[in-house]
Amino acid sequence: MTTTAELVTKGAFDLDWRKVARLGGLTALGLVFIALAGMPVGLDSRILIEKYLSLGYVSLLWLSLIMGWLMGKETLLEGMTATRKSSRDAVGGACVGALGGLGLAILGLLINTFDLRDPLVNWSPQTLDILTFGGGVGVVVVWIPICAALGAVGGALHLAPPKVAKATIAAILTVLMTAIFATFIVDVVSPLDFLYSKNRELKLGWALVLAAVAVGFVFSGGGQQLARVKADYHNTTGPAKTRQTAALIVVSAAVLIIIPQVAGKITQELMANIGIFLLLALGLNIVVGMAGILDLGYVAFFAVGGYTTAVLTSPNRGEDWPGWFPTLPWWGALMVTVVVASLVGLFIGAPVIRMRGDYLAIVTLGFGEIIRILFLSDWLNGYFNGAQGITNVPPADFGVFEVKGTDPRSVFYLVLVFAALSIYVSWRLEHSRLGRAWMAVREDESVAEAMGINTVNVKLAAFVVGAILASFSGAIFAAKVGSIFPTSFLILVSIIILVIVIVGGMGSILGVIAGSVVLVGILGGPKQPGLLQEFSQYKLLIYGALLVWMMLQRPEGLVPNVRRTRELHQDEFLQDAWLKGQVDTGEEEPAVEGGEVR
Amino acid sequence: MSDQKPILEFRDINTHYGAVHILKEVNLAIYPGEMVCLLGGNASGKSTTLKTLLGMVTPTSGEVVLDGEVVNDKPTSYRVERGITMVPENRRLFKRLSVLENLQLGAYLRTDKDGVERDLERIYSMFPRVKERLSQKAGTLSGGEQQMVAMGRALMADPRVLLMDEPSMGLAPSLVRTNFELIQQIHEEGIAIFMVEQNANMALSLADRGWVLQTGRVVLDDTADALLANPELRKSYLGEA
Ligand SMILES: Nc1ncnc2c1ncn2[C@@H]1O[C@H](COP(=O)(O)OP(=O)(O)OP(=O)(O)O)[C@@H](O)[C@H]1O
Ligand SMILES: [Mg+2]
Numbered sequence: 001m002t003t004t005a006e007l008v009t010k011g012a013f014d015l016d017w018r019k020v021a022r023l024g025g026l027t028a029l030g031l032v033f034i035a036l037a038g039m040p041v042g043l044d045s046r047i048l049i050e051k052y053l054s055l056g057y058v059s060l061l062w063l064s065l066i067m068g069w070l071m072g073k074e075t076l077l078e079g080m081t082a083t084r085k086s087s088r089d090a091v092g093g094a095c096v097g098a099l100g101g102l103g104l105a106i107l108g109l110l111i112n113t114f115d116l117r118d119p120l121v122n123w124s125p126q127t128l129d130i131l132t133f134g135g136g137v138g139v140v141v142v143w144i145p146i147c148a149a150l151g152a153v154g155g156a157l158h159l160a161p162p163k164v165a166k167a168t169i170a171a172i173l174t175v176l177m178t179a180i181f182a183t184f185i186v187d188v189v190s191p192l193d194f195l196y197s198k199n200r201e202l203k204l205g206w207a208l209v210l211a212a213v214a215v216g217f218v219f220s221g222g223g224q225q226l227a228r229v230k231a232d233y234h235n236t237t238g239p240a241k242t243r244q245t246a247a248l249i250v251v252s253a254a255v256l257i258i259i260p261q262v263a264g265k266i267t268q269e270l271m272a273n274i275g276i277f278l279l280l281a282l283g284l285n286i287v288v289g290m291a292g293i294l295d296l297g298y299v300a301f302f303a304v305g306g307y308t309t310a311v312l313t314s315p316n317r318g319e320d321w322p323g324w325f326p327t328l329p330w331w332g333a334l335m336v337t338v339v340v341a342s343l344v345g346l347f348i349g350a351p352v353i354r355m356r357g358d359y360l361a362i363v364t365l366g367f368g369e370i371i372r373i374l375f376l377s378d379w380l381n382g383y384f385n386g387a388q389g390i391t392n393v394p395p396a397d398f399g400v401f402e403v404k405g406t407d408p409r410s411v412f413y414l415v416l417v418f419a420a421l422s423i424y425v426s427w428r429l430e431h432s433r434l435g436r437a438w439m440a441v442r443e444d445e446s447v448a449e450a451m452g453i454n455t456v457n458v459k460l461a462a463f464v465v466g467a468i469l470a471s472f473s474g475a476i477f478a479a480k481v482g483s484i485f486p487t488s489f490l491i492l493v494s495i496i497i498l499v500i501v502i503v504g505g506m507g508s509i510l511g512v513i514a515g516s517v518v519l520v521g522i523l524g525g526p527k528q529p530g531l532l533q534e535f536s537q538y539k540l541l542i543y544g545a546l547l548v549w550m551m552l553q554r555p556e557g558l559v560p561n562v563r564r565t566r567e568l569h570q571d572e573f574l575q576d577a578w579l580k581g582q583v584d585t586g587e588e589e590p591a592v593e594g595g596e597v598r
Numbered sequence: 599m600s601d602q603k604p605i606l607e608f609r610d611i612n613t614h615y616g617a618v619h620i621l622k623e624v625n626l627a628i629y630p631g632e633m634v635c636l637l638g639g640n641a642s643g644k645s646t647t648l649k650t651l652l653g654m655v656t657p658t659s660g661e662v663v664l665d666g667e668v669v670n671d672k673p674t675s676y677r678v679e680r681g682i683t684m685v686p687e688n689r690r691l692f693k694r695l696s697v698l699e700n701l702q703l704g705a706y707l708r709t710d711k712d713g714v715e716r717d718l719e720r721i722y723s724m725f726p727r728v729k730e731r732l733s734q735k736a737g738t739l740s741g742g743e744q745q746m747v748a749m750g751r752a753l754m755a756d757p758r759v760l761l762m763d764e765p766s767m768g769l770a771p772s773l774v775r776t777n778f779e780l781i782q783q784i785h786e787e788g789i790a791i792f793m794v795e796q797n798a799n800m801a802l803s804l805a806d807r808g809w810v811l812q813t814g815r816v817v818l819d820d821t822a823d824a825l826l827a828n829p830e831l832r833k834s835y836l837g838e839a
Binding site: 451 | 654675678679684686690693695699702703707751
């Protein structure tokens with residue numbers, strides 16, 4: 001945004017010291033928290049660059065860089081004076097970093113002096129060891145210059161020419177990503193093996209080459225070309241756009257079909273897990289995102305899908321089922337599962353749906369637990385085997401091919417079919433009369449009623465559609481895992497799916513896809529490992545941090561639903577419009593005169 | 599008017615919210631094509647009357663009659679289908695939906711696609727401004743524009759009776775007049791209007807008949823002219839000493 005703000009030059013040490021203290025304090029707190037959460041020690045064994053850098057150290061290094069950058073960032077508003085970018089930014093960043101480093105140094109000294117190991121598990125010699133690089137206690141002070149240097153680099157990004165700044169960021173990210181996702185990269189493209197040592201540690205030489213490539217890419221204008229292609233796509237309309245979208249869908253489908261063929265088991269497994277959670281998230285997106293019903297017990301339908309399929313297909317289903325009770329092939333069981341899930345959806349939905357907002361959230365939370373506890377209970381032990389669960393769920397047999405857990409590729413293809421179906425259904429629903437009714441109910445229930453919408457039925461419909469999608473997921477899950485236990489359906493599943501929907505962007509189908517890929521693919525599902533296996537014990541911490549950051553910075557989600565963006569960022573829109581001199585704040589309306597109305 | 603049958607009627611209606619008695623023995627009738635208004639102070643039960651007419655509140659005793667049929671236990675959708683529509687208090691647009699979606703939702707229960715298309719065109723010609731802003735989010739419209747969309751949304755249901763809850767509330771004084779002209783225009787198309795208003799003077803000058811509600815009881819029921827001339831009413835509602 002270009003403004004007419006007046007540029008002033010300030011001396012290198014003419015800093016906003018309060019901001020320095022605030023950001024520096026935050027950096028120090030953050031670093032101490034990370035250290036005491038055990039990341040440096042826990043992640044130290046994961047070497048990113050052979051002999052030089054472990055993930056443990058990265059967990060301590062990144063923060064200063066970002067905080068240093070934030071130090072130099074200014075929000076410019078019309079009429080404010082702006083500061084000319086100068087070495088002052090680097091100095092500010094360095095000060096922020098130094099404060100952060102000071103925090104770590106003090107932590108090191110304290111660990112050396114006091115013993116707080118009892119409440120704080122990571123108040124340990126190992127942590128100290130990492131902080132001192134294996135040297136004497138005094139060495140902790142080197143964190144001050146290290147963090148200061150990183151902060152200075154972060155701040156200096158503001159004064160570097162944009163291309164240099166971009167190239168630096170691209171280089172750092174390329175190297176880090178290549179190193180962190182080593183297992184995955186080799187799994188997909190095995191010839192890339194040569195980049196890494198035996199233990200999948202990136203070789204220093206190749207790290208430098210990759211950095212150079214990234215820099216070269218930025219300087220050759222590659223980034224701009226990508227941006228241009230994207231902008232072109234956004235600006236096309238009409239039939240041309242439809243054609244391009246269709247082409248995009250065909251290409252993505254082809255890529256999705258080909259990847260599991262060339263990639264290894266890890267990738268196949270990962271894609272299968274993403275798909276299973278994507279199905280769940282698509283269903284919840286209809287319930288929460290479109291119809292605005294905050295269902296915190298969504299896992300119940302996943303459980304019903306899983307158990308119904310297991311009961312109908314497994315020989316180990318519990319002894320109390322009557323003799324006539326059928327054993328079906330997977331696809332036959334699926335039909336029954338869908339019916340059962342709809343009925344359970346109606347059964348749970350009917351009493352719950354009349355409640356509003358918070359009450360509904362709490363009650364659904366309860367139902368989610370009740371369903372799991374029923375499956376676990378002694379009372380129904382003869383049907384569902386309680387904690388032992390139902391084992392020996394046979395693979396889904398389609399004649400030409402079998403879908404089973406040991407062959408994650410087959411699971412993925414099955415999931416892909418269902419996901420494609422669900423995406424199509426979601427998309428059609430969004431633009432249907434029912435979809436419009438859902439949105440009306442979400443926006444203002446009593447007015448929706450006044451329009452003649454039967455709000456109870458419409459909300460029940462959302463509940464049932466959501467239940468059906470979740471039951472698909474449960475059925476596939478049963479065939480994949482081969483056994484079903486109550487512990488697969490903890491409340492955590494509901495929460496993770498909800499986070500996917502929120503982080504992706506409520507009500508946005510693309511957002512839900514992005515959310516599933518990012519959260520389940522990278523961080524992992526409740527029990528399923530993601531790409532960042534090392535982080536699995538910090539998964540919830542990261543989920544939580546992501547959610548908070550998201551609510552503060554991007555409440556509309558990763559891939560927002562256009563509808564919501566406007567509302568949530570209205571102030572910024574108005575500000576922009578005002579700066580461009582096209583004031584239309586929508587408050588005053590001088591222009592409506594009788595003549596116009598007639 | 600009395601040669602025709604009323605479209606909508608209250609017969610000895612009582613309503614309660616929990617234990618609180620709101621409407622007390624209320625009798626009303628709305629005839630085809632007329633314009634009537636309901637006056638009354640704050641919390642006298644005006645909005646409740648509208649909600650009861652539309653079926654969003656169920657009376658505890660008495661009969662709501664639509665085209666001669668008692669519809670007490672019929673849902674709102676039944677009444678909307680038969681031509682009763684409301685412009686709610688404060689307009690209450692679906693703020694995050696586009697103007698077009700708001701209008702389409704007004705026609706939610708209609709199945710005659712051609713008729714809906716035609717009514718959309720009619721609303722565009724009535725409110726050219728609305729047509730310019732079809733894809734804009736309703737919440738970002740100005741107050742005057744929102745009023746037009748709210749009326750447009752109600753008209754999309756192709757109503758015979760339009761219930762309006764304080765249509766001039768929250769509008770700039772300069773817009774109030776325009777707004778009443780609009781209502782007049784809709785009325786001239788043959789749609790009966792049942793208007794709840796605080797702006798008694800303006801409402802009575804347009805209406806054929808009116809009622810005055812006081813703590814849930816109808817205390818005056820007369821022609822608009824008679825009400826305008828009523829000294830008591832002048833004192834309490836028209837701000838005369
Ligand atoms: N849902 C409800 N639950 C309980 N009490 C209600 C409810 N809705 C309205 N009331 C009460 O009923 C009484 C009449 O309300 P109503 O909205 O009909 O008044 P009104 O005449 O429209 O007033 P105003 O001119 O302020 O809009 C008020 O005392 C109000 O508090
Ligand atoms: Mg009212």
